[in-house]
Amino acid sequence: MDNETSRTADYFLVKLINEELDAAPFDRTMCTRFPPEPNGYLHIGSAYAIQTNVEIAQTYNGKFHLRFDDTNPLKEDIAYVNAIIEDIKWLGYDPGEHIYFGSDYAERIYDAAVILIKRGKAYVCDLTPVDVSAYRGTLTEPGVDSPYRERSIEENLILFASMRNGDFKAGASVLRAKIDMRSPNINLRDPILFRIVHASHYRTGSDWCIYPMYDFAHPIQDAIEGITYSLCSIEFKDHRPLYEWVLRELNIPAPPRQREFGRLSLTGVVTSKRFLRQLVEGGYVDGWDDPRLPTLRGMRRRGYTPESIRSFIAEIGSIRTQSTVDISLLDHCLRQDLKEKTVSVMAVLKPLKVVITNYPEGASEMLMIDNNSENASLGSREVPFSRTLYIERDDFEELPPKGFHRLSPHAEVRLKGAYFIRCEEVVKDELTGEITELRCTYDPDTKSGTGFTGRKVKGTIHWVDAAQAVKAEVRLYHELLLAPSVPGEDGGNWADAINPESLVIVSNAWIEPFAKHARPEQQFQLFRHGYCCVDSKHSPGENLVFNRTVPLKDSWNKK
Template sequence: MKENFIEKIIKKDIKNNKDIKIKTRFPPEPNGHLHIGHAKSIFINFSIAKKYNGKCNLRFDDTNPRKENKKYITSIKKDIKWLGLKFNNIKYSSKYFNKFYKYAIILIKKGLAYVDNLNKKDIKKYRGTLNKKGENSPYRNRKIMENIFLFKKMKKGKFNEGSCCLRAKISMSSKIIIMRDPVLYRIIKKYKHYKTKYKWCIYPTYDFAHCISDYIEKISHSICTLEFLDNKTLYNWILKNIDVKKKPRQYEFSRLNIENSILSKRKIKLLIKNKIVKNWSDPRLLTISGLRKRGYTPKSIMKFCNNIGVTKKESLIQISNLENHIKKDLDKKVNRAMAVINPIKIIIYNLPDNYKKKIIIPNHPKIKKLGTQNIILRREIYIEKKDFQENYKKKSKKLCLNGTVKLRYSYIIKAKKIKKNKFNKIKAIYCKYYKETLSKKNKKIKKNSIIHWISKKDSINSKFKIYKNLFNIKKLDKQKKIINYVNSNSLIIREGFVQKDIFSKIIKNYIQFERIGYFFLDKKSTKKNVTFNCVVKLKNHK
């Protein structure tokens, strides 16, 4: 892990207190799947604990049964395990419900919390704005005993949802809006908590439960993103006023923003609801499950998280940064093969119908230990449509009428004739091959572009899913209507061809199709129905 400002703080703390035990935590709310922003937080908390011989807890912030679900806990555990990380302890905020309640009573007894009967809309109205001070609730000055009595009635389920809540009594004129008598407890009756069932009908808010959970678990450094900077004031206020010792301290780093992407669970849910993506594991999303399905490796994701560093400065990370890490991870361990994803037929007319030439080529151009493979050249082959243009251009890198190209590992061919159907679409291109051009030493080869190909008779049909940016604009964090910026071509499905023996070349479901990109064999593929997901395109492929 790269050294960062949080580590400098920890080193200073260790220097000033040699007996300090470093303890961090990753506290996801189980109301959605993890995304790459969570991976960054996991990496930071886990790496710091490991580096300083400390511990890191995985804590589920399960204080809102209205939004949370057991299936999300299962998926979060699965994602973390897949990333290759093991937490020292798995905790649940719900385990501390009794303690939260007792600490709330302490605040009430100190005159620092009260039961408010304003509804949600009026609480927001009374709170004011950045330019306008808030107003005191008409229920703010209730007596301590009355507040205790009402809070206990809330616990017993004597009030309806939304009829009252428990609020901290701080200051309605504070410059920090979150300090204007924030809600500490609310009533939730209609939803069953997956752990406590219907035992509780009042639930603590995140801000109240989070800091107390950190204290209970003896977290030394509570690390979160900058969006919780204002919450830090409330974090410290609660811990100060419930009279606890050895308070944890909160430190903030910049959240992850990646070009043309969103990392908001709420917005991802919106995309799913509007059927723009299928589910949380759609490969176009930067969720951990989406990246896994697309073919990203745990190593590439963790390397990326380390590479971007930990700072307080907000920045927009280029998607190419993430792509470069998966390329590096796959480059030295994945076989190469040829495939045509958007085919056009070539007939080499000066070869006989029964012509068959076996050519031995390396599985990897730089790694001999990966061995070799056989490819076969026949009279009829396929090339990519993008490698052909009808009109001749002298400096063109494509095959065109009366122009030549070199077939990779094979001969130079020259286009002589085009056959079209009644709709004026090309059916086949008739080419001449030059026998003496197989050798790499031939001078003519240097003047020609090299294109990939595949023999018609030695290929099988395959689908290729090509993923592009999900959004048309780079920065989305301040856009309210993200649907307006969705890229309608974010998923392109091509039907082309791969070699018949492709399954023998695939290593752990990965293959690089030359000049195209790295691909991941879809788990639903069979020998009769082959589908490849494009992990990442090669630099020159459009």
């Protein structure tokens, strides 16, 4: 297993599996699986589940399967399949030839249902969906037997065949397991195994009009593929008795074992697929790859690296129950990954014009600056310098407070990689009083890299050459939601829950010309502003668009 993603020896799933294998070993190779439904996109919680399954397989020199749970034609699409495969490969876990589809097992799952009917363990029920729910009971009240529960095996076989042949409308009948309507576990109160859906499937077309429920299909699919450990998140723990019932009633030898781990949530982040869909379909965000979303597509577009995501999951370690992790840990892992491998460039987001009055008009020069001060192997580059520059408006104060070590009237600072400059005059708009220009002088003897050891200045500020700087748009991202709760949970309105400052677009930024040939998803560190990447939807020849991935300040280190 890769040292980057290996977890500590106290990883509870490893301990559990070791104990179980010592007591009852399998006669086949360890095999785990990740079974997404192709009706949406993967998110950070999916990454946790994928990495957990991959690591368990690697720990025991086994195999990892990607299997699509595609038994609902109303919501699934090949576009989601392709996106999920792409995202898993981007994350660093290529399933290779081990990509499977639940729909390929349709005939075998149907045959399994017929076996249960013949054994008196399943029956066709004609209750309406509303009545099925009402008969099921509550957490405190037992369920009530369906009036169709005692149909004969022969009648059930005929009715189930009629369901398959398309003789009934959707919702007219379902196939249910015959277990125990008084079980304290509601999942065992005669759960639905098959339902009627008259819709074309993206793989099987119109071959089928009945489709198995996940809780029935899942254990059968696992058995077909030889899965040893079906590892899933904690909300499926109450479903485990049904998983085991299906395998037991079908007499599956050496059946797969379902075991659960905790579900991952992040502070200030929506990870529920249902809520993500509401945000996307309601137009509150810019699609499934909106950089404010925790989808892998959104995180990739924002600039998170697969290495940082894997490192973050490794830092979390084992989760036994539902856990919420501070997102600052994820940002910390990203900074650790990027700090020594990204080129640092100068960009001015709120430009203030500076004219160096004693620099020759029409003259310019190229200055050398390090690509990354922490990693000399990244080398250096040339930066143009001339009479007119832009600096950050925040780097100048006409009436500087105590401790302000940047530029102010008659004060001196160093321009990063260049010269000392002194502000001699402040030019303002006559109508608004806004500062429009600073007129400064420079000291030619203070050029960086020349061994200057004269007087010192306390402040260094970044800048760009006005003549050659490149216009850019910089998008600054913050938490999407104003409060920890989400409208889907408390009945509120998404429009009221969205943080209006979750996306701040800076449309008049200037960046040094080094970045003008940047490719989509290429990452940089913008001096003082943070790590960013070129937006993946940027087209060459258009104005550059940068997405800020994360600021430089690391709040996790303080914690």
